[in-house]
Amino acid sequence: MCGIVGYVGQENALDFLLNSLKVLEYRGYDSSGVAISSTDHKINVVKAKGKLNNLINLTNGLNIQGNVGIGHTRWATQGVPSDINAHPHSNSNCSVAIVHNGIISNYIDLKEELVSKHNIEFTSETDSEVVAHLIGVYIEEGLSTKEALIESTKKIKGSYALSVISKEDPGKILLTCNDAPLVVGVGKNKDLYCASDSAALLKYTNQIIRLKDHQIAELSGNGEFTIMDSHNGDFISPEVQTMNFDPFHLDKGEYKHFLMKEIHEQPSIIRNLLGIHLDQDLNINFEGLDEAVFNDINRIIIIGCGTAYYAGLIGKYLLESFSRIPCEIEFASELLARPILADERTLVVAISQSGETADTLMAVKSALSKGARLLTITNRPESTLAALAQNTTILIRAGIEVSVAATKSFTAQVVCMYLLSLHLAAKVKELNPEELKWLKSSLRAIPLIMEQVLSRAEEYREKILPFANKTSFIFLGRGINYPVAMEGALKLKELTYVQATGYASGEMKHGPIATIDENVPTVSILLPGPTYHKALHNLIEAKTRGAPSIAIVADGDKEATREANVVFSVPELPRADEFPHLQDALSPFVSVVPLQLIAYYLAEYLGKDVDQPRNLAKSVTVE
Numbered sequence: 006m007c008g009i010v011g012y013v014g015q016e017n018a019l020d021f022l023l024n025s026l027k028v029l030e031y032r033g034y035d036s037s038g039v040a041i042s043s044t045d046h047k048i049n050v051v052k053a054k055g056k057l058n059n060l061i062n063l064t065n066g067l068n069i070q071g072n073v074g075i076g077h078t079r080w081a082t083q084g085v086p087s088d089i090n091a092h093p094h095s096n097s098n099c100s101v102a103i104v105h106n107g108i109i110s111n112y113i114d115l116k117e118e119l120v121s122k123h124n125i126e127f128t129s130e131t132d133s134e135v136v137a138h139l140i141g142v143y144i145e146e147g148l149s150t151k152e153a154l155i156e157s158t159k160k161i162k163g164s165y166a167l168s169v170i171s172k173e174d175p176g177k178i179l180l181t182c183n184d185a186p187l188v189v190g191v192g193k194n195k196d197l198y199c200a201s202d203s204a205a206l207l208k209y210t211n212q213i214i215r216l217k218d219h220q221i222a223e224l225s226g227n228g229e230f231t232i233m234d235s236h237n238g239d240f241i242s243p244e245v246q247t248m249n250f251d252p253f254h255l256d257k258g259e260y261k262h263f264l265m266k267e268i269h270e271q272p273s274i275i276r277n278l279l280g281i282h283l284d285q286d287l288n289i290n291f292e293g294l295d296e297a298v299f300n301d302i303n304r305i306i307i308i309g310c311g312t313a314y315y316a317g318l319i320g321k322y323l324l325e326s327f328s329r330i331p332c333e334i335e336f337a338s339e340l341l342a343r344p345i346l347a348d349e350r351t352l353v354v355a356i357s358q359s360g361e362t363a364d365t366l367m368a369v370k371s372a373l374s375k376g377a378r379l380l381t382i383t384n385r386p387e388s389t390l391a392a393l394a395q396n397t398t399i400l401i402r403a404g405i406e407v408s409v410a411a412t413k414s415f416t417a418q419v420v421c422m423y424l425l426s427l428h429l430a431a432k433v434k435e436l437n438p439e440e441l442k443w444l445k446s447s448l449r450a451i452p453l454i455m456e457q458v459l460s461r462a463e464e465y466r467e468k469i470l471p472f473a474n475k476t477s478f479i480f481l482g483r484g485i486n487y488p489v490a491m492e493g494a495l496k497l498k499e500l501t502y503v504q505a506t507g508y509a510s511g512e513m514k515h516g517p518i519a520t521i522d523e524n525v526p527t528v529s530i531l532l533p534g535p536t537y538h539k540a541l542h543n544l545i546e547a548k549t550r551g552a553p554s555i556a557i558v559a560d561g562d563k564e565a566t567r568e569a570n571v572v573f574s575v576p577e578l579p580r581a582d583e584f585p586h587l588q589d590a591l592s593p594f595v596s597v598v599p600l601q602l603i604a605y606y607l608a609e610y611l612g613k614d615v616d617q618p619r620n621l622a623k624s625v626t627v628e
């Protein structure tokens with residue numbers, strides 16, 4: 006959500022700003038802007054509503070030169086998307102420009118004070134603009150830009166990542182943050198960068214320093230920088246991290262959209278994850294994970310938002326079935342809505358692709374304050390979430406996920422939940438060794454089976470396009486495929502803007518059935534397993550009321566194939582003849598892929614912006 010970038014060095018700042026904003030556009034895409042400190046010490050601000058291309062076109066016609074600059078791509082929270090509300094914001098004489106991520110919660114009071122005491126005229130509807138004016142006022146009173154930023158942070162409340170340039174210190178960028186991520190990038194040839202998401206810097210450097218809350222970084226054009234704790238004035242020796250992401254992931258390759266590329270990356274991501282954590286002898290190994298986190302736990306709470314929540318819901322089924330440890334799952338925002346019942350015997354498992362989702366971070370911090378243990382599952386080792394769990398983080402290793410709708414991060418999170426639950430099952434000796442062995446060796450078969458599912462993509466496209474005129478869908482699943490049904494509905498909503506409900510098959514008759522008619526297709530997951538016949542019965546209930554029925558079935562299926570109007574068949578999973586209760590345990594990996602493809606093909610057919618759907622943001626860093 007919103008992206009910040011900045012550059013100070015020997016090159017023209019604009020090129021870096023536009024290139025890196027392009028990478029961050031997935032964080033917010035309703036407007037963007039840059040502010041560049043020009044060689045004659047003016048600050049030039051250019052902003053444009055809409056996609057980044059509008060800003061690129063605007064800057065093409067202007068000859069903006071300067072070696073110091075900041076940029077921003079916005080996802081509106083306070084103030085509608087518009088040229089004026091776009092960042093950077095500046096003070097009245099444009100001697101200061103800032104970009105801001107987060108929310109200044111006391112901005113109304115500060116605005117009133119700035120208007121009444123300093124006669125300041127505000128131009129935008131944003132909370133962020135107060136910061137530019139505050140800094141400007143302090144500089145006019147004789148402070149340096151750094152001192153002015155420190156004084157301003159004493160007044161502002163809320164969450165912020167701030168990047169500031171000023172005429173007073175023309176060769177510098179000042180940075181600070183609180184409850185919002187910001188990194189410094191150390192490049193070659195004395196180039197220095199900043200970004201709210203390190204992915205923006207991948208093309209330029211893999212050396213980053215993550216700023217901690219209340220630190221102030223001062224970046225200078227000669228390649229020098231300092232980091233200071235603004236509370237006690239101490240200078241800090243920086244911890245430089247090396248990023249291991251491959252810039253290749255930022256390329257669409259042969260695909261029209263990142264989403265399709267990311268859907269197709271799933272088998273290789275899973276193969277790689279299993280290669281790391283599941284050895285030839287089927288031992289699970291989480292190297293570097295502090296096993297003490299599991300000692301004596303009597304309860305697990307899984308926390309996540311959006312797709313990560315649905316991966317967690319699959320995790321709940323697995324953890325309870327395999328380890329018998331009571332496990333709850335909560336939307337992070339809901340967990341914050343009441344006192345958290347957690348103590349030192351509670352293990353909190355926080356799942357977040359970005360590791361920066363504000364709701365998840367707040368819920369984790371709240372659980373930690375009650376003494377809970379923390380294990381995190383994330384794609385971003387340099388994230389705030391990973392920093393909260395330094396020896397208890399499992400990385401999903403999915404590579405940068407560019408498309409806003411999560412696909413590969415979902416299946417990679419689900420793999421981690423399988424590994425975690427099997428690891429715990431072995432510890433508490435709940436599954437017998439044969440069951441454990443069957444599950445682990447079947448897990449190894451998943452990447453190949455997923456590749457076979459993907460090879461049927463074109464066939465799925467042909468089958469789903471006749472439904473492109475429908476404006477409402479119901480996705481149904483039972484047991485471990487109930488979360489998959491909800492994830493399928495979420496994908497369809499996100500990508501096509503069509504109403505889609507994900508429901509537990511058995512619950513459909515308790516309400517949603519009233520909405521069913523010939524215009525509301527049902528998409529039922531009907532893979533072999535203990536819930537198959539009951540879920541089939543639920544499909545028939547819907548069909549009886551006129552709903553066109555689509556079913557995800559296994560090759561060779563007869564019953565559902567006879568009942569459904571259209572079937573999407575997937576290859577059979579390894580047979581569990583000796584353990585029939587486990588037959589559908591691994592089915593989410595194959596049931597989710599056709600649902601991802603259904604959403605993709607319908608969205609593409611309907612002409613939607615597949616990689617950047619309206620109103621969404623990849624990482625939601627406000628509560």
Ligand code: G6P
Binds near residue numbers: 621
């Ligand atoms: C946003 C995204 C979703 C994502 C959710 C959680 O809402 O649009 O695709 O699932 O955030 O993100 P996280 O980074 O915490 O997994």
